[in-house]
Amino acid sequence: MAFSLKRKYDDLEQEISGLPVGSYSQLVFKKFLKHKLACLGAVVLITLIIFTFFGPLFVETAYDDMDFSAIFAPPLSENHFLGTDEIGHDVFVRIMYGGRISLLVGIVSSVVSTIIGLIIGLISGFLGGIWDELLMRFVDVMLSIPLFPVLLILSLVFGSGVFSIIMVLTVFGWMRVTRLVRGMTLSLRESEYVMASKTMGQNQVMIILKHILPNVIPIVIVTTTLNLSYAILSESSLSYLGLGIQPPMPSWGNMLQGSMSYILGTSTGHNPWWLTFFPGFLIFITVLNVNFLGDGLRDALDPKFVSES
């Protein structure tokens, strides 16, 4: 009873002072809902994930089933919603399966690389001194290496399975997160409450986990979305260049690669534009909505927002 009364009182006080009401996560959620494009992004992405991960369960055609009665069938033809390719693969089904791979590679590699970046950034910022200097020089070096050619070579070195593509994208995806987190940690380390817990004899790991980590989490979430859009684009570029996911397993990138042979038209003179259009359009839509989502999250998670609104 006393507790809820106190809550009421706090709410009242906040209302009078004109500040938004609610817990931190409620406020973040409210702010996020105000961002129309970000809501659109979230809805589209959830739809895409459901579509690609559960869609294949509801269709009988597999990604490598061939329908020889319908070769180069245009979109909206019978049985083939988005048409077929040169050996009668159903484009719609392959887009579902391909999306599974593309999204999986993107999500796993961006999350893993962000976590690696977070850990290195925390260590570098908190330890400071020679370790910080060494790690930051290493980040400088990694950032000066031309990324895309190196990805090409790495995917040759590691081979081209799903796992190795994830590894390749992770190895070169953590540096920006590290820089950001390290910068924040450096300033947080000097803050009064960290000083206070140091003087109280709190051990260093606990200080990092309890006092520094929660403060860098918002910015890390935003960076994860940026990394995600980047990872999806890189995977599709690699697969497009023939070094990523290998056919017959489809990914949005290698479907585009497959369509390259018919870009000038088939031997019968038709132009199967749908082979090129749909996979690329899905990459575009996915990345676009990830970016919308990231923008909304940045707005919502910005710690300055309470005083501004």
Add this chain to the structure above:
Amino acid sequence: MKSYFFKRTLELVPIFFVISIIIFMLLNAMPGDPLLQMRMDNPRAFAQDPERLAELREYYHLDDPLIVKYFDWLKNILIGDLGFSSQYKIPVSELIFSRLPNTLLLTVTAWIIGIVLALPIGIYAAVKKYSVFDYSTTVFAFVGISLPSFWFALMAIILFGVILQWLPISGLETYGVTGFWNVFLDRFRHLIMPAIVLGFIQVAFWVRYIRAALLEVLDQDYIRTAYAKGANERRVIIRHALRNAMIPIITIIALDIPYFFGGALIVETVFAWPGMGRLMYNAVLASDYNLAINCLMFLAIITLLSNLLADVLYVVVDPRIKLDERKRG
């Protein structure tokens, strides 16, 4: 200023060495045999004489320890000897210098397209903050950032090259065109699509950046003072706001030079443009070791130099930093 430039250049030296080690390790981890091309070109000679292979391995120092190979390579690139390409059978330096102008033509054109489009759009969006124009610029920027360049290129080829047949779809020039103006026009028509595709994506990044940089400046007190003193909007924006906003903008544009080379790899591959990016892509695929490692190192050096350029430009265009330097020195 001079001492700052000198200091920054010196700092590049250790980074250069670490990068060279990483690139060397990467290339040595690459599967494939440098002699493969040779064996494929001349299978019979190798079949008849099995010892020849061992001799050649000895001759090219293929079985030396990695560390010896590294220092050999480093010594050679420092004296400018980049070795032979196993794929093209000509010196690598010759290949790089024959392809570099094509890449420069493409990237510089794209760069100019990028700046010419991004500057006015970004400035106008900042000045008319929260207008319809501003919102559509934001959406446009999101679209540009999210476009996969190869898909954009392919769709452009299908639309303008195949369906409408306005522009040639690949290569640098049409064979057999003569006469100065015809050649010029032909080159130009080949250049348009790749350059626009490469430039367009950069426009999206820059527009947002320019808008943000200008908005920050427009908030400053001295802008309000300038308005209060009765200066008209045009003058305030060009003389007062833009001059200050240009400092971060110039830096970011210089920092983006390597992205053009990286992006050029994909665009060059799609449009079969004979430039550095495509050269390197083919070298990697064909395990043309000498060519791949030196192209990669070349790109790394360009990246380092453009970082240096960005740092130096930052000091040059911002008089406040220079003053600081003078005080200290």
